[in-house]
Amino acid sequence: MRMYDIIYKKRFGGELSDEEINFFINGYVSGEAADYQASALLMAICISGMAVRETAALAMAMAHSGKVADLSSIKGVKVDKHSTGGVGDTATLVAVPLAAACGAKVAKMSGRGLAHTGGTIDKLESIPGFNAKRSIPEFIDIVKRVGAAVISQSAELAPADKKLYALRDVTATVDCVALIASSIMSKKIAAGCGAVVLDVKTGSGAFMRDPESAFALAKEMVDIGIMAGMTVIAIVTDMDEPLGSAVGNALEVMEAVDALKGRLYHAPLWQVSRLLAQHMLIASGFAGENVDAMIGKAMESGAAYAKFREMIRAEGGDDTVLEDERRFIHASQKISVLCPKEGYIRSVNAKQVGLAAMLLGAGREKKEDRIDHSAGIILKKRAGDHAVAGEEIALLYVNDEKNLPEAREMVCCAFDISKEKPCPRPIVYGTVDRKGIHRFE
Numbered sequence: 001m002r003m004y005d006i007i008y009k010k011r012f013g014g015e016l017s018d019e020e021i022n023f024f025i026n027g028y029v030s031g032e033a034a035d036y037q038a039s040a041l042l043m044a045i046c047i048s049g050m051a052v053r054e055t056a057a058l059a060m061a062m063a064h065s066g067k068v069a070d071l072s073s074i075k076g077v078k079v080d081k082h083s084t085g086g087v088g089d090t091a092t093l094v095a096v097p098l099a100a101a102c103g104a105k106v107a108k109m110s111g112r113g114l115a116h117t118g119g120t121i122d123k124l125e126s127i128p129g130f131n132a133k134r135s136i137p138e139f140i141d142i143v144k145r146v147g148a149a150v151i152s153q154s155a156e157l158a159p160a161d162k163k164l165y166a167l168r169d170v171t172a173t174v175d176c177v178a179l180i181a182s183s184i185m186s187k188k189i190a191a192g193c194g195a196v197v198l199d200v201k202t203g204s205g206a207f208m209r210d211p212e213s214a215f216a217l218a219k220e221m222v223d224i225g226i227m228a229g230m231t232v233i234a235i236v237t238d239m240d241e242p243l244g245s246a247v248g249n250a251l252e253v254m255e256a257v258d259a260l261k262g263r264l265y266h267a268p269l270w271q272v273s274r275l276l277a278q279h280m281l282i283a284s285g286f287a288g289e290n291v292d293a294m295i296g297k298a299m300e301s302g303a304a305y306a307k308f309r310e311m312i313r314a315e316g317g318d319d320t321v322l323e324d325e326r327r328f329i330h331a332s333q334k335i336s337v338l339c340p341k342e343g344y345i346r347s348v349n350a351k352q353v354g355l356a357a358m359l360l361g362a363g364r365e366k367k368e369d370r371i372d373h374s375a376g377i378i379l380k381k382r383a384g385d386h387a388v389a390g391e392e393i394a395l396l397y398v399n400d401e402k403n404l405p406e407a408r409e410m411v412c413c414a415f416d417i418s419k420e421k422p423c424p425r426p427i428v429y430g431t432v433d434r435k436g437i438h439r440f441e
């Protein structure tokens with residue numbers, strides 16, 4: 001078998017066999033296949049596409065390119081949660097403790113933020129002492145004791161994906177359904193959970209700009225998971241405007257605290273987090289019980305918030321800062337962004353807000369960049385709200401003023417203001433499971 005022939009076959013739309021896909025992945029990890037050959041094949045995949053069978057074979061080959069975590073010593077179903085990435089998407093920090101407080105065993109590996117998107121590990125690392133780098137035995141131990149652990153993606157798992165992602169990043173081959181689906185699912189398979197709930201984002205701040213392509217990505221990931229023997233449910237949710245009102249690491253942790261204290265029952269962040277927790281419980285086998293009542297009880301009793309604090313302590317974090325924002329968020333300046341004209345907010349462009357937060361120091365332009373955990377943005381208005389000229393629409397948390405003028409301008413431009421009251425946009429577009437796509441409305 002030769003890489004040349006595999007590239008040539010895919011160039012003309014041929015369907016690759018499992019053996020050809022394994023040959024490519026093994027060869028690329030070992031160094032026998034060169035970067036330029038892998039680049040050519042990735043581009044051919046982007047242009048010619050792949051059948052679901054091929055995508056699943058690619059995910060499996062990448063999942064088995066390194067260690068596969070064995071979580072079998074944790075009793076019962078282990079459930080994972082994953083978002084395709086967004087802005088102000090703090091749902092993990094709400095849904096994970098909520099599901100765990102109801103009895104689920106949540107074992108989750110997360111990534112860091114890049115460009116306009118945030119990463120759960122950066123958010124958790126804003127808490128003093130929090131250590132997300134855990135060995136698999138430590139990970140298992142925390143899940144056994146607490147019921148939930150969120151740790152950073154282990155470098156031992158799916159090394160082929162890591163190497164290929166770096167190549168995709170510089171060869172314009174990231175935004176391809178087959179490659180995104182196989183990349184995400186390879187890590188989920190290697191992480192060892194039997195069940196996963198996926199939050200597939202659509203809109204200006206997401207890979208998938210329109211709901212139809214988000215459903216296609218969701219369907220592909222669900223199908224791969226099923227072929228790998230997992231229980232997989234996906235929800236398709238809006239990422240046209242940021243999910244929460246906070247964008248920035250410590251700010252988002254504090255918003256998660258508000259949600260877990262039951263203060264955000266009308267907010268999209270709560271709606272999505274609650275739906276994720278429901279599906280995490282259903283996927284864990286609690287379907288026969290009244291999942292709604294379980295969630296209500298975990299919230300009203302304070303058990304969900306207590307579980308969040310317990311998980312933070314178990315991972316070395318000082319959870320007392322959550323009760324004292326002054327010890328947690330250190331911004332030398334808070335700068336208001338004012339509404340330029342009277343009207344209704346038609347949309348708040350998630351990508352622009354995410355990039356502005358990055359400029360303020362909350363995110364990374366390059367993987368090596370350091371971040372300022374206290375920097376970020378609080379949105380004071382959301383789509384559908386009314387504002388008058390001069391009213392505060394956002395508040396910037398700043399330490400380094402270097403990019404402040406540019407960030408301020410970007411936040412202001414992210415708000416699309418019009419005379420007419422806009423129709424409300426859906427927060428959740430639907431779900432995808434083994435039976436297929438279920439669109440809401």
Ligand code: URA
Nearest residue numbers: 084179180181183184
């Ligand atoms: N996230 C991943 O892990 N992989 C992709 O390809 C895209 C988003």
Ligand code: CA
Nearest residue numbers: 088090244246
């Ligand atoms: Ca948020």
